[in-house]
Amino acid sequence: MVLITLVSSDEQNFPVERELLKQSGTIETLIVNMNLDDEDTDAAAMPIPLPNVKGDVLEKVIQWMEHHKGDPVKEGDNEDNNAEIVVPQWDDDFFKPAMYGSKHLELTVAASYLDIKNLLTLSCKAISNTFKGKTGPQIREEWGVPNEFTPEEEEAIRKENEWSE
Amino acid sequence: MSSELNLAELPVDVLLNIFGQTDQEKTKQKSIRTTLRLVCRRFNSIIIDPSNQRRLSAIRMKIEMISIAQIDSFWEIRVFLGATDAQTANREMFDYPPEIPPLKRRGDTLMRWGSEELTNCRKKISCEGNAEFFEIISQFEPRRLELDRIDLTRSLIFSLIDCLRGYPRIQCINLKVLDLGERAKVLNTSFAKDIDAGTMAKFASNFHSLIHIPKEFVNSEFMEKWTNGSDTGGFDFVKPVEEYEQHTRIPLRNFNRFWIFESTKLFTTLAEYLCC
Incomplete structure (x- = not known):
């Protein structure tokens, strides 16, 4: 089993199975471009630094990739794909403990940075699911977003659209 | 981070x-x-x-239809949140003068369909406020778009194309050339002289069905551009209309490929030539 070492921003080392890393577009491109796959070169032993991902977040990402090992990897942006996405139970349980906190958001940003499309999609879907049936101020309160609007600004946005609602 | x-x-x-x-x-x-x-x-x-x-x-809010009319110096935008085909068909039987008072929300109550119950909501904005106009229509994803009593200029068409770009295709555009409500064959929507078949085809390629499109635009260049757009296939029909003439409906289901359409046209022309 080929292992490749990922180094988080806080300099923690994570040896990860080569096969798992195929889920990450960013790392896969790096491996291919730097010949890290070639066991006969020194490059193979070179760790991959990930300066934008902290150790605890990278650990969660690896945990997620391990569970989804062998899943088909999404290609392209699929922006026009209108199929409804359902977060599977395992993923829902995986995201839930950190939901509404910065940890889940950091995991989502890491998925975007590492270009792990399936993780990004499910993570974003899990966030958007928390908006269901809520008002703007309720979403703001639940996610701890500071209220920057003056009452007049808020009223103006409401008024702009109330004719059609 | x-x-x-x-x-x-x-x-x-x-x-x-x-x-x-x-x-x-x-x-x-x-x-x-x-x-x-x-x-x-x-x-x-x-x-x-x-x-x-x-x-x-x-x-975007999924709705049945947006109807945009130009009344004096105002755009009047009517949003039909939901309507069955039958209701919308009946709607054309009613006259609806521009001075209909603004409608109040009726909650979930099913209202009798009539001239005052034509639409769930409406908004009038100045024609000068084009930015607001486009902001409003970009909030919605209508199944149908209706342009009513509008002086269509080339610049307005290109602004609409910009506004529609990236939308999932809207099923149908109705250019409302004829005022069927008054049962009079009067041109409602008018077209500036600088609008050609190519411009109309570019605009039309955002839609599967075209209703009340002036016959002069529906030529082979138009058909080719329309049916060879980025979203090929799935075209429903085009209903061209000529002033003071009965409108005709051309179903495209039998013309899935343009070359068949062209061949049909060629045979028709040959037959006409031989008859002469």
């Missing part, structure tokens, strides 16, 4: 991904777009940014 990352601070791409996956609750008519705009300034600015509209398609 900050240790206390906030939802409002996520990168734009990630936020667009989140917004794009937000379910438009089918049971509620309240727009999720407005809800999200009210969360914070950053959400608001991302959502109203025209360059993000393609990725925000999911949070």
Whole structure:
């Protein structure tokens, strides 16, 4: 089993199975471009630094990739794909403990940075699911977003659209 | 990365991904777009940014139809949240003068269909406020778009194309050339002289069906551009109309490939030539 070492921003080392890393577009491109796959070169032993991902977040990402090992990897942006996405139970349980906190958001940003499309999609879907049936101020309160609007600004946005609602 | 990352601070791409996956609750008519705009300034600015509209398609309110009319110096935009085909068909039997008073929301009550119950909501804005006009129509994803009593200019058509770009295809455009309500064959929507078949085809390629499109535009160049657009196939029909003549409907189901259409035209021309 080929292992490749990922180094988080806080300099923690994570040896990860080569096969798992195929889920990450960013790392896969790096491996291919730097010949890290070639066991006969020194490059193979070179760790991959990930300066934008902290150790605890990278650990969660690896945990997620391990569970989804062998899943088909999404290609392209699929922006026009209108199929409804359902977060599977395992993923829902995986995201839930950190939901509404910065940890889940950091995991989502890491998925975007590492270009792990399936993780990004499910993570974003899990966030958007928390908006269901809520008002703007309720979403703001639940996610701890500071209220920057003056009452007049808020009223103006409401008024702009109330004719059609 | 900050240790206390906030939802409002996520990168734009990630936020667009989140917004794009937000379910438009089918049971509620309240727009999720407005809800999200009210969360914070950053959400608001991302959502109203025209360059993000393609990725925000999911949070547009799905509606039956938008009808845009030009009345004096105002755009009148009517939004039909839901209507059955039968209701919409009946609608054409009624006359609806521009001075219909604004309608109040009627909740879930099913109203009798008539001239005063034509639409769920309407808004009048000055024709000078084009930005507001496009902001309003970009909130919705209508099944049909109706342009009524509009002086269509080339610049307006290109602005509409810009506004429609990136939308999932709207099923149908009705140019409302004829006022069927008054049973008079009077041109309602007019077309500036600088609008040619190519411009109309570019505009038409946002739609599967075209109703009341002037016959002069429906030539082979138009058909080729329309049917060879980025979203090929699935065209329903074109109903061209000529002033003071009966309109005709051309179903395209039998003309899935343009070359068949062209061949049919060639044989028709040959037959006409031989008959002469």
